[in-house]
Amino acid sequence: METFLIYAVSVSVGWMVFYALYRLLLHRSTFFVCNRIYLLASLLIPLIVPVFSPMTPVMQAGLVAEYVAVLPEIRIKQPEAGQVFSWTNGLLIIYLAGVAVVAGRLTRNSWQLFRFIAGSERIPCEHYTLILPQYSGKTGSYSFLKWIVIQPEDYENHFEIVLNHEWVHVRQWHSLDILGIEILKVIFWFNPILLAYQKSLQDVHEYLADQSGTDKDAYAGFLLSYARSNTISFLNTFYNVSQLKSRITMLYKKDNSGWNAGRYLLVLPVMALIMAANMIIQGCTDIKETPDIQNESATGKKFYLNENNEQIFTYVEQPPRFPDGFKALYQYLGENLEYPEAASKAKVQGKVHLTFVVGTDGSVSDVKVMKGIGFGADEAAMEVIKKMPRWEPGIQNKTPVNVKYNLPITFVLEDPKDTPKI
Numbered sequence: 001m002e003t004f005l006i007y008a009v010s011v012s013v014g015w016m017v018f019y020a021l022y023r024l025l026l027h028r029s030t031f032f033v034c035n036r037i038y039l040l041a042s043l044l045i046p047l048i049v050p051v052f053s054p055m056t057p058v059m060q061a062g063l064v065a066e067y068v069a070v071l072p073e074i075r076i077k078q079p080e081a082g083q084v085f086s087w088t089n090g091l092l093i094i095y096l097a098g099v100a101v102v103a104g105r106l107t108r109n110s111w112q113l114f115r116f117i118a119g120s121e122r123i124p125c126e127h128y129t130l131i132l133p134q135y136s137g138k139t140g141s142y143s144f145l146k147w148i149v150i151q152p153e154d155y156e157n158h159f160e161i162v163l164n165h166e167w168v169h170v171r172q173w174h175s176l177d178i179l180g181i182e183i184l185k186v187i188f189w190f191n192p193i194l195l196a197y198q199k200s201l202q203d204v205h206e207y208l209a210d211q212s213g214t215d216k217d218a219y220a221g222f223l224l225s226y227a228r229s230n231t232i233s234f235l236n237t238f239y240n241v242s243q244l245k246s247r248i249t250m251l252y253k254k255d256n257s258g259w260n261a262g263r264y265l266l267v268l269p270v271m272a273l274i275m276a277a278n279m280i281i282q283g284c285t286d287i288k289e290t291p292d293i294q295n296e297s298a299t300g301k302k303f304y305l306n307e308n309n310e311q312i313f314t315y316v317e318q319p320p321r322f323p324d325g326f327k328a329l330y331q332y333l334g335e336n337l338e339y340p341e342a343a344s345k346a347k348v349q350g351k352v353h354l355t356f357v358v359g360t361d362g363s364v365s366d367v368k369v370m371k372g373i374g375f376g377a378d379e380a381a382m383e384v385i386k387k388m389p390r391w392e393p394g395i396q397n398k399t400p401v402n403v404k405y406n407l408p409i410t411f412v413l414e415d416p417k418d419t420p421k422i
Contacts, residue, residue: 014046318395340376362390
């Protein structure tokens with residue numbers, strides 16, 4: 001949950017910066033296609049940039065073969081008395097509840113739309129399907145994907161104007177833009193900036209579609225006299241009262257000169273700043289994944305033979321890796337290893353030193369306690385290690401090998417005063 005919080009903050013900051021730039025410099029531009037591209041790109045870039053930001057330190061290649069890996073110790077704290085859920089669990093419950101509500105609303109609206117289309121007359125055309133409802137609803141004419149819904153009043157009185165307008169939406173796939181935002185709203189339902197993005201994209205869609213009108217005066221007068229509403233957010237509706245003023249303004253606005261297109265180049269330094277900020281954030285918050293190391297001279301050998309005469313390496317060119325890295329290992333242990341009740345009652349805390357072998361197939365075996373603290377802590381630590389998922393095996397001379405690891409796990413009481421340490 002903490003990782004997602006960091007990611008969500010990073011994405012949100014990126015969206016806010018890009019959208020502020022759009023409102024400041026671009027939203028009144030008549031380069032409607034460029035505005036659409038900018039809005040879509042500014043939604044995607046913050047989603048992708050954190051994924052590709054350097055998140056972990058890298059060991060120097062020249063030193064790998066000279067060291068034996070020893071994992072950093074894991075600290076297991078005694079749970080606070082009476083605490084059933086941690087704050088992260090509470091946030092997770094709230095987040096999932098929000099996802100369920102928003103996803104449910106999207107599913108309900110989609111079902112209503114498909115049921116309405118299935119119950120209407122459908123006329124297949126070359127590039128779209130014309131939907132003719134049997135009766136007029138509150139929603140005016142609209143389009144969605146390859147469907148164009150023409151209400152009976154529009155079919156009888158304004159068919160050509162409405163059809164040409166909605167055909168632009170269909171031809172340019174405007175519905176996919178809004179559907180993408182609807183999906184993002186399910187995942188990031190707590191972020192209101194997506195509502196602003198959605199409104200701006202819908203405005204740009206209407207500006208593009210309004211260009212289909214040949215007589216501006218007649219078209220503007222028609223918009224003023226037309227009155228309908230929209231009850232589903234992801235539809236490309238012909239009429240929306242909140243867009244009326246801006247649509248007429250942009251309809252009569254003189255096209256911007258080519259020099260104004262240079263404003264779009266400002267996205268490049270902004271993108272660089274966001275990437276730099278993400279690198280700094282990730283560098284400050286990420287857990288060091290490179291194992292602690294010991295010098296080869298301490299052991300003098302690269303491997304030893306076990307009772308089955310198998311080579312067990314103590315250091316290798318490419319160490320084994322827990323699935324998704326050491327941060328995931330810490331999370332796994334934190335979620336599956338509980339403070340033993342006997343140790344808690346006896347107020348015992350201390351460090352359990354374990355060893356285990358990561359095999360050539362990534363399996364964990366030969367789990368042993370080198371030094372323990374008793375009171376159930378040793379057994380609890382061993383049990384969790386034995387149930388680990390398969391690792392990515394260590395590599396020596398381009399061949400998977402068995403690798404031995406040392407793992408110290410520290411059990412810490414919440415109030416360590418006057419408690420014995422072992």
